[in-house]
Amino acid sequence: MKRSLLLCMLACSLTWAQGGDDSRPAPTNVRGADYPRVHSDSRVTFRLEAPEARRVQLQPNSAAEAENGLGKGPSDLVRGKDGVWTLTTPPVVPGLHIYHFLVDGMPAIDPGSETFMAGRGGAHYGESLANSGVEVPEKGVDFYLLKDVPHGVVQELWYYSKVTAEWRRAFVYTPPEYDRNSRARYPVLYLQHGGGDNESGWVRQGRMSFIMDNLLAAKKAVSMLVVMERGYANPPAGTQPPGGAASALTAWTAIAGDSAGASSAFRVQDLVSRLRFEDLVIRDLIPTIDARYRTIADREHRAIAGLSRGGEQAMQIGLAHLDTFASIGDFSGGSSARAFNPETSNNGIFKKVDVLNSKLKLLWVGSGEAEEPAYHYRRFHETLDKLGIRHVFYESPGTSHEWLTWWRHLNQFVPHLFR
Amino acid sequence: MKRSLLLCMLACSLTWAQGGDDSRPAPTNVRGADYPRVHSDSRVTFRLEAPEARRVQLQPNSAAEAENGLGKGPSDLVRGKDGVWTLTTPPVVPGLHIYHFLVDGMPAIDPGSETFMAGRGGAHYGESLANSGVEVPEKGVDFYLLKDVPHGVVQELWYYSKVTAEWRRAFVYTPPEYDRNSRARYPVLYLQHGGGDNESGWVRQGRMSFIMDNLLAAKKAVSMLVVMERGYANPPAGTQPPGGAASALTAWTAIAGDSAGASSAFRVQDLVSRLRFEDLVIRDLIPTIDARYRTIADREHRAIAGLSRGGEQAMQIGLAHLDTFASIGDFSGGSSARAFNPETSNNGIFKKVDVLNSKLKLLWVGSGEAEEPAYHYRRFHETLDKLGIRHVFYESPGTSHEWLTWWRHLNQFVPHLFR
Numbered sequence: 154m155k156r157s158l159l160l161c162m163l164a165c166s167l168t169w170a171q172g173g174d175d176s177r178p179a180p181t182n183v184r185g186a187d188y189p190r191v192h193s194d195s196r197v198t199f200r201l202e203a204p205e206a207r208r209v210q211l212q213p214n215s216a217a218e219a220e221n222g223l224g225k226g227p228s229d230l231v232r233g234k235d236g237v238w239t240l241t242t243p244p245v246v247p248g249l250h251i252y253h254f255l256v257d258g259m260p261a262i263d264p265g266s267e268t269f270m271a272g273r274g275g276a277h278y279g280e281s282l283a284n285s286g287v288e289v290p291e292k293g294v295d296f297y298l299l300k301d302v303p304h305g306v307v308q309e310l311w312y313y314s315k316v317t318a319e320w321r322r323a324f325v326y327t328p329p330e331y332d333r334n335s336r337a338r339y340p341v342l343y344l345q346h347g348g349g350d351n352e353s354g355w356v357r358q359g360r361m362s363f364i365m366d367n368l369l370a371a372k373k374a375v376s377m378l379v380v381m382e383r384g385y386a387n388p389p390a391g392t393q394p395p396g397g398a399a400s401a402l403t404a405w406t407a408i409a410g411d412s413a414g415a416s417s418a419f420r421v422q423d424l425v426s427r428l429r430f431e432d433l434v435i436r437d438l439i440p441t442i443d444a445r446y447r448t449i450a451d452r453e454h455r456a457i458a459g460l461s462r463g464g465e466q467a468m469q470i471g472l473a474h475l476d477t478f479a480s481i482g483d484f485s486g487g488s489s490a491r492a493f494n495p496e497t498s499n500n501g502i503f504k505k506v507d508v509l510n511s512k513l514k515l516l517w518v519g520s521g522e523a524e525e526p527a528y529h530y531r532r533f534h535e536t537l538d539k540l541g542i543r544h545v546f547y548e549s550p551g552t553s554h555e556w557l558t559w560w561r562h563l564n565q566f567v568p569h570l571f572r
Numbered sequence: 573m574k575r576s577l578l579l580c581m582l583a584c585s586l587t588w589a590q591g592g593d594d595s596r597p598a599p600t601n602v603r604g605a606d607y608p609r610v611h612s613d614s615r616v617t618f619r620l621e622a623p624e625a626r627r628v629q630l631q632p633n634s635a636a637e638a639e640n641g642l643g644k645g646p647s648d649l650v651r652g653k654d655g656v657w658t659l660t661t662p663p664v665v666p667g668l669h670i671y672h673f674l675v676d677g678m679p680a681i682d683p684g685s686e687t688f689m690a691g692r693g694g695a696h697y698g699e700s701l702a703n704s705g706v707e708v709p710e711k712g713v714d715f716y717l718l719k720d721v722p723h724g725v726v727q728e729l730w731y732y733s734k735v736t737a738e739w740r741r742a743f744v745y746t747p748p749e750y751d752r753n754s755r756a757r758y759p760v761l762y763l764q765h766g767g768g769d770n771e772s773g774w775v776r777q778g779r780m781s782f783i784m785d786n787l788l789a790a791k792k793a794v795s796m797l798v799v800m801e802r803g804y805a806n807p808p809a810g811t812q813p814p815g816g817a818a819s820a821l822t823a824w825t826a827i828a829g830d831s832a833g834a835s836s837a838f839r840v841q842d843l844v845s846r847l848r849f850e851d852l853v854i855r856d857l858i859p860t861i862d863a864r865y866r867t868i869a870d871r872e873h874r875a876i877a878g879l880s881r882g883g884e885q886a887m888q889i890g891l892a893h894l895d896t897f898a899s900i901g902d903f904s905g906g907s908s909a910r911a912f913n914p915e916t917s918n919n920g921i922f923k924k925v926d927v928l929n930s931k932l933k934l935l936w937v938g939s940g941e942a943e944e945p946a947y948h949y950r951r952f953h954e955t956l957d958k959l960g961i962r963h964v965f966y967e968s969p970g971t972s973h974e975w976l977t978w979w980r981h982l983n984q985f986v987p988h989l990f991r
């Protein structure tokens with residue numbers, strides 16, 4: 154190490170200043186930013202200019218949930234003479250890793266990185282905060298990249314929700330030929346983001362449109378619309394759940410499983426938000442989409458899926474409305490992994506094996522091999538098998554509770570839809 | 573002041589903790605964030621939790637260009653016992669004010685605010701950085717707000733540019749009835765962002781779709797498409813401008829006016845980027861939009877406008893291609909204010925008064941009353957009058973080089989188009 158550093162100081166002082174000869178700015182950097190840099194062996198070099206700081210640390214957002222190589226807790230950067238702090242990690246897992254810095258304990262984003270909305274410890278309930286992200290490319294893989302294929306568009310649509318009495322924003326993907334085939338009608342996938350994220354998540358960090366464009370170009374999927382909404386419908390402050398707080402906690406477990414570490418107040422508020430969102434999807438969102446777009450407005454041509462908290466919501470909403478949805482995708486939702494009980498979960502629907510098998514065209518569950526047990530679906534898959542419930546199970550090799558897992562999930566899930 | 577503070581400590585300790593009884597979270601805050609807060613008299617209270625910091629300052633991004641009440645330079649926040657720093661400003665001008673904090677000298681965004689892309693001192697050329705923003709509502713004014721009217725959609729479109737040999741992103745606004753009138757064709761406004769911003773600027777902080785929706789609902793404007801692209805087309809590193817650097821500097825002045833404080837290297841690089849972008853608009857962007865959308869593809873139904881650097885680009889591209897555009901809008905572009913010379917500016921087109929008056933259906937120039945002279949168009953307007961060049965001039969009351977000026981500009985400009 155020291156010898157190679159010495160050689161480098163003699164021979165490659167110019168490229169060293171750029172972070173070493175084999176490293177490149179991460180694809181997720183803002184234009185013109187040299188750092189963070191990704192090395193050919195997937196090490197990552199972070200850099201922050203903070204001459205007056207006494208301590209600068211790297212804090213991976215997923216530390217509580219998964220190991221991706223950025224470390225479990227905060228890692229110290231080292232101060233250079235010029236007041237520039239740097240850290241090179243060991244090789245990390247490919248994918249998009251969300252992080253921020255701690256500068257003398259204060260969370261701060263990396264000015265070199267694009268910002269990505271995500272939850273963060275200490276944030277308010279349902280709140281999104283700007284974080285940084287570093288994408289480590291997966292070698293030889295391009296299903297989630299912008300490619301030279303026909304491209305659909307993503308539409309930003311404002312619509313009024315009667316349930317929450319507010320204007321809300323949805324994003325709607327329409328396939329490349331949507332405008333040219335002015336009489337064709339399309340099936341619809343409703344696709345939910347995870348906790349702390351918002352309706353832009355699948356569009357930006359989710360690479361949804363590139364994954365869809367690539368699947369369609371390869372004729373691996375049926376043309377469809379994809380609708381993304383913000384999976385929160387928080388009630389006015391002080392609203393009590395139907396039946397009171399105690400019954401709400403029971404209902405929470407029945408719908409969304411156990412949530413270790415969440416306070417009762419959090420659970421009650423979350424339950425009310427989830428039930429209102431379910432109502433909003435059925436009463437406001439679907440009618441809006443069916444009125445505004447050329448959809449095939451029946452259950453066989455409507456699916457709901459989501460990641461993490463959005464996976465729980467897909468199960469909650471899909472299983473409670475089999476007259477509305479015939480296909481469900483749960484990407485690392487975790488509720489079934491944490492507290493699945495075939496007798497009580499999702500209001501006992503799993504006892505009705507014949508109903509599920511006859512009504513559901515597709516039940517798809519996926520997780521990441523490196524996810525913590527709370528999100529791991531292998532046991533759930535085995536339980537479904539024992540119960541005789543038809544489903545598809547997919548495990549993303551080597552990845553944890555972050556975006557490469559869900560890029561792969563979307564890419565695996567969509568080809569099964571609307572066949 | 574001290575007496576009212578004392579009274580408050582006795583009488584309103586609870587509400588004081590929320591920033592005073594008459595203040596509200598800014599409309600630009602992330603959901604659930606209590607700060608920054610706007611008082612009824614337009615004072616703003618900022619807050620940052622940074623227990624280990626030795627100095628926290630508020631840094632308005634526009635300090636170099638305008639006075640909006642946030643102060644010309646950095647202002648110190650005061651540390652509370654709990655390590656929370658606060659600052660309440662005097663009453664500020666209404667509008668959206670972009671800022672960041674300096675924490676022991678290091679730029680840091682406000683976690684309570686949404687992030688807005690903008691330029692910042694020290695950034696690389698053409699680079700956008702995440703900044704914070706605080707919107708101070710203008711009382712009794714709602715033309716730029718989301719209202720209960722029919723809404724168009726904004727489409728995210730990826731397309732390939734032969735000029736820059738890359739996939740690029742454009743945003744395209746389609747009016748509310750676009751999908752229902754599947755045979756109607758529409759005129760197109762090409763609308764450029766300012767320096768340091770990007771193609772999302774007019775969509776997010778620009779409120780473009782709300783302004784258009786409201787104008788259309790009030791029947792003040794003709795239905796049209798609005799196309800927004802990233803106004804940079806930086807060449808590969810080391811590319812020399814046609815004719816060499818010296819002639820490039822002359823050409824820069826002819827096209828874009830003088831740019832005080834910019835280095836020659838910056839100007840040369842900027843010139844090449846601007847010329848390539850002009851080429852891109854003509855050869856790639858317009859043909860893409862005309863092929864993909866139901867446009868009326870002639871000069872009478874095509875306009876180009878922009879703010880600040882984008883206003884310079886609208887003049888550069890529009891005046892050089894009167895066979896392509898019949899309407900031009902320059903919002904605080906400033907080049908004509910800085911170095912306008914009727915003999916040489918924009919390659920001498922202003923000498924051809926008859927050509928301009930016969931070819932241009934609309935030449936619209938606007939600035940803000942409180943903008944610094946470099947952006948102030950009153951003198952340019954008087955010069956155009958003297959030259960006999962037909963145009964519309966508008967001056968935004970009381971506002972400087974920031975968004976309320978440009979919301980008003982768009983709202984004033986669009987009703988003149990395509991009549």
